[in-house]
Amino acid sequence: MLDSANNPLTLARFELKRFRGFLPRIALVFILLIPLLYGCIYLAGNWDPYGRLDQVPVAVVNHDEPTTVNDKRVAAGEDFVASLHREATFKFLDTDDADAAAGLQEGRYYLVITVPKDFSTDLVSGQGDDPQRAKIMLQRNDANGFVIGTITNSAQTSIAKAIDETAVRSYFEAVFANLATIREGMDAAADGAGKLDAGLATAHEGSTQLRAGAGKAADGADALASGASRLNAGAITARDGANQLASGLDQLHAGAGTLASGSAQVAGGTQQVADTVDPVLTVAAEKLPGAEQRVKAASERINTVAGKLATGSGSISAQTKAAVADADALIAAHPELAGDPAMQRLRNALDRTNTTAGAIDADVKAAASDVSAANTAIQGAGDLAAKARDAKAKVDQLNSGAHQVSSGAAQLRDGLGTAAPSAHTLATGLGTLADGASQLNSGATELAAGNRQLAGGSATLDDGLAQLATGAHELSTRLADGAAKLPHLTDDETDRAVQVLSAPVDVTMEVENPAHVYGRGLAPMFFSIALWVLGISAFFLVRPITGRVIAGRANDVRIAITAWLPLAGISVIAGWLMLAAAWIGLGLDPVHPWLMIGMVTLVSLAFSSVAHLLRTSLGLVATAAMLIVLILQLSSSGGTYPPELLPPFFSTIGHVMPMTYTIDAFRITISGGLMTKLARDAILMVVLLVSCLALLVLVVHRRRQFTEKDLHPPFG
Incomplete structure (x- = not known):
């Protein structure tokens, strides 16, 4: 037991x-x-406890006033409230300010979410010059329970996420709405740049031609100056010959007077007449042909010069006028050259040259007219020399033709009286021609200098236009490439892109040994x-x-x-x-x-x-x-x-x-x-x-x- x-x-x-x-x-x-x-x-x-958050009453007050961006209505407040109801994290109830405030005090609402009236405007303000942060007001009353306050406080993260998605969505909707406009603008800019490229290429070709023409003009002006110099020298030589001719005619006129006064004595003695007339006739026979040839050569030469310099499209005046017209056309085609100092100096030089060329044309024409008259007169003197030779040959016939000799002597005296003033006029005209040729030489020299400046300026213009043409071509190419890279989206593709870009990252969490609840x-x-x-x-x-x-x-x-x-x-x-x-x-x-x-x-x-x-x-x-x-x-x-x-x-x-x-x-x-x-x-x-x-x-x-x-x- x-x-x-x-x-x-x-x-x-x-x-x-x-x-x-x-x-x-x-x-x-x-x-x-x-x-x-x-x-x-x-x-x-x-x-x-978190499984019944959708039973927690939360008041939502939306004061947002929709705005318009690029002709598109933006109602971010409505979108935000719709996203809250869609996610249903809490029991969201739409109400007004008075009911929300009373409900928060009485405990009917544990949280109040207020959307201000400028919510949409602030969200899209990032596309302007004064971006503003959009605001959402949250209110809670810890007298309704501190724990529920901490739970509703976690809603701030989800609300901020919803606002961010709404803001980014609104922004990208505006961005994609602008893409088509930007692409069209870039296409138009590319077309304009292409036209600019073509225009500059044409301008470059013209400037190249201008550059070559200016060089040729400078060479022509140098040749003109050289010809004017030679003309001046020839005119001086012709003037000196004309002076000698006038002096000889004066002497011949005096001898003819003596011949006329002594005809009466001819009949008295043939030997005395022969001794007296032979020297005079010899001089006339020797001098007059040479003077005739010199006057004739001078007439031909001055006429040739006048034909080249004073008449037709080849005249100096016509050429200078053409140069002035070309310069005006160049300035009209390129207005930016109007203010260029070199172009202004060239234009002024062309005006002065044109004025001088007009004067030279007039002087050359006058000299040609005077020389022609002198030639006509001297040809008469040639005939007289022929008669003198005949008279000398026919001395033996003096006795029979004494009266005829007396009459011929009078005619000779009168003809020589007419030829002498013409010879003096010819000398004076040739002097004027020499002065005009000197002025022509000076003007042609200035024209050559101006043309050389024009050639230098046209070379600079040609190089600049070449660079502009290259830049315009590159601009056109880059604009076309940029426009090609801009996406061309359909409405559905735009919506998908906006959805992805407004929430580009899906954050996932892998929980090991999850507790679940x-x-x-x-x-x-x-x-x-x-x-x-x-x-x-x-x-x-x-x-x-x-x-x-x-x-x-x-x-x-x-x-x-x-x-x-x-x-x-x-x-x-x-x-x-x-x-x-x-x-x-x-x-x-x-x-x-x-x-x-x-x-x-x-x-x-x-x-x-x-x-x-x-x-x-x-x-x-x-x-x-x-x-x-x-x-x-x-x-x-x-x-x-x-x-x-x-x-x-x-x-x-x-x-x-x-x-x-x-x-x-x-x-x-x-x-x-x-x-x-x-x-x-x-x-x-x-x-x-x-x-x-x-x-x-x-x-x-x-x-x-x-x-x-x-x-x-x-x-x-």
């Missing part, structure tokens, strides 16, 4: 038999349900707390150890184990009930179900051993100690916040708190994780269990050493 009484299992059954009757059994059931009530019911209330993340902490609280509350009904067991003859180990087994059994069963309720009722569905069952069993045994050790050694004070340790564990075990976020004291003591490792173990068995960490946590729980039971044996051993006081109770 004593042996059976000393059997630990028998003693444990005896302890449990105390729970006879309805109330004791109800109390035992309550103890078994404590982990379920604490862990599962509280966990159920917090299982998925809020409750799965809290379950490890709630399970640990529930099993720890069971160790505190169980001793309201269960005795840690009885005097009968202590007085038994079993060894200390068997007595300690016998005293702990009832609490251990209650803890394991209560833990299984808690796990079953969470699994079946809440859908906990651990990733490692058998490991979860094993860890709940191990933690129940370990925590019950801690509770039994403290209650056996400290008595009623153990309840307070268990509560203090529970509070420390709640603050340091990392059930809600990671250790890195805790104050240094709590993060330090967390390393020695049992719940730190039970929470970690439950997380791994529920959601997955490193098996090495789970093994570590299980080993630590085994160490805790064995250590507490070993200490319990020591406590039992000490309590079995009775003193006299123990044998005489106060009320014995």
Whole structure:
């Protein structure tokens, strides 16, 4: 009988038999349900609070006034509100300012979102010169609950994202709307540049011709100056000959007078007439033919010069007028040359040359007329020389023709009187011709200098136009290439491009060992707390150890184990009930179900051993100690916040708190994780269990050493 009484299992059954009757059994059931009530019911209330955010009322007040950009209506406020209703993160309710303010104060709304009237205008202001940041006002009232305030505060990120997408969408809609206009403008610019290229190419050809013509004009002006110089020299020579002719005619006229006055004596003596007339006739015969030839040559030469310089399209005046017309045409074709100093000097020089050329034309024509008259006159003198030769030949006939000689002498005198003034006129005209030729030489020299300046300017113009033509061709090519690179999108392609560019990145997160809902993340902490609280509350009904067991003859180990087994059994069963309720009722569905069952069993045994050790050694004070340790564990075990976020004291003591490792173990068995960490946590729980039971044996051993006081109770 004593042996059976000393059997630990028998003693444990005896302890449990105390729970006879309805109330004791109800109390035992309550103890078994404590982990379920604490862990599962509280966990159920917090299982998925974020899953019902769409039931949280949030007021939306839209004051936005749509605007127009590039003839397109932009209603960003309407788009933003539509996106809120589409995403339905909260229960968004459209209302006005008064209702929103009253609802926030009364608790009907937990958040108020206000869109200002200039929202659309500010969003598209980035396309102008004064960009503005668009604003959205959020209001909350923490008097309605701080936690709900922090939850609604998270809406700021999603709202900002929706605003950014709306803003970027509006911007890119405007950008793509402008692409067609930009492309058309670039096409038109490319066409214009092509026409400019063609025009400059034509202008370059003209400037090349001008450059060559200016060079030829300069050469022609040099030749004109050289010819004018020769004309001047010839005119001077002709003038000198004309002066000699006039002097000879004067002498001939005097001799003719003498001949006329002495004709009366001719009849008196043929020998005397022959002696007197022969020298005169000899001089006339010798001088007049030479003068005739010189005057004739001068007439031909001056007529040739006049034909070249003073008449027709080849005249100096015609050429200078043509040069003036060409310069005016060049300035008209290139207005930018009108202000060029070199062109102005060239134009003035051409005007002066044109004026001088007109004067030269007139002088040359007059000289040609005078020389022609002199030639006519001198040809008459040639006839007279022929008569003189005949007279000399017919000296023997003087006697018979004395009267005829007298008459001929009178005619000779009269003819020579007419020829002498003409010779003087010829000399004067040739002098004028020499002066005109000198002026022509000076003007032609200035014309040559101006033409050389024109040639230099036209060369510069030609080079510049060549560079402009090259640049215009490159501009046309680049504009055409740029226009070709601008996309030509259909309306559907534009919409797709706007959608992609307004939200160019899809941010995804890959979660390892996901907890899925809020409750799965809290379950490890709630399970640990529930099993720890069971160790505190169980001793309201269960005795840690009885005097009968202590007085038994079993060894200390068997007595300690016998005293702990009832609490251990209650803890394991209560833990299984808690796990079953969470699994079946809440859908906990651990990733490692058998490991979860094993860890709940191990933690129940370990925590019950801690509770039994403290209650056996400290008595009623153990309840307070268990509560203090529970509070420390709640603050340091990392059930809600990671250790890195805790104050240094709590993060330090967390390393020695049992719940730190039970929470970690439950997380791994529920959601997955490193098996090495789970093994570590299980080993630590085994160490805790064995250590507490070993200490319990020591406590039992000490309590079995009775003193006299123990044998005489106060009320014995």
